[in-house]
């Protein structure tokens with residue numbers, strides 16, 4: 001049985017409403033993860049505010065992926081607390097329950113159904129886990145049709161709605177996958193290296209898309225492309241050796257001596 005921090009049973013993870021009265025939607029507190037004695041996360045503390053767009057940066061091996069894995073239930077921490085809003089203990093939920101509760105994750109490589117149309121890909125996500133054929137033969141109601149139209153508009157693929165997804169460019173596939181995540185109305189979107197392999201124009205469009213999603217959603221972006229981070233970030237968190245090294249605006253981060261030494265120094269050098 002799933003219970004919240006007060007011991008109250010939660011039966012349907014889709015109905016979870018995180019308590020964000022303090023403005024925070026994700027709490028990661030004193031979290032450590034070891035792999036064979038090596039600390040990938042080392043007493044990490046991170047707070048994501050409701051509706052914000054946060055960028056996570058850090059050199060290879062800093063712990064970014066491990067952090068995403070912990071939030072989404074793929075990796076269990078050795079110690080620490082992770083909660084969705086103030087009351088929902090994510091360490092009590094499995095990966096599927098965390099996704100259902102409203103934390104969506106976009107991996108770097110797009111995984112769309114190439115033979116199905118753009119519309120059908122979103123349709124499948126909207127209908128959940130019924131299986132492809134059951135879902136495609138199940139008629140959409142008006143509200144669902146409206147929702148898909150709204151998502152197509154958000155991800156800028158209205159004209160391509162009937163194209164097989166396999167015909168889309170790399171960037172368009174990434175947007176489609178973001179659209180598929182949006183079908184579940186997630187409160188939090190975790191996005192891993194969204195602009196890797198994109199053209200300049202696609203990168204710009206992705207910056208607009210992620211910026212537009214903030215507010216209604218909390219968006220956490222892991223990205224190596226510093227120009228992109230500069231273009232979207234309000235708050236940047238720098239991870240180093242499994243902990244938060246610095247946090248602030250891009251200009252604060254860029255002038256932080258420790259950051260320059262361990263990360264930006266590497267990039268410039």
Ligand SMILES: Nc1ncnc2c1ncn2[C@@H]1O[C@H](COP(=O)(O)OP(=O)(O)OP(=O)(O)O)[C@@H](O)[C@H]1O
Nearest residue numbers: 035036039040058059060061062063064065066067
């Ligand atoms: N399953 C695992 N087994 C052993 N070591 C692991 C495992 N997963 C991660 N690590 C190690 O933990 C450290 C943190 O890895 P992580 O993938 O979280 O870093 P990252 O910041 O995402 O790096 P990158 O930018 O290269 O993706 C690395 O040194 C990595 O080798």
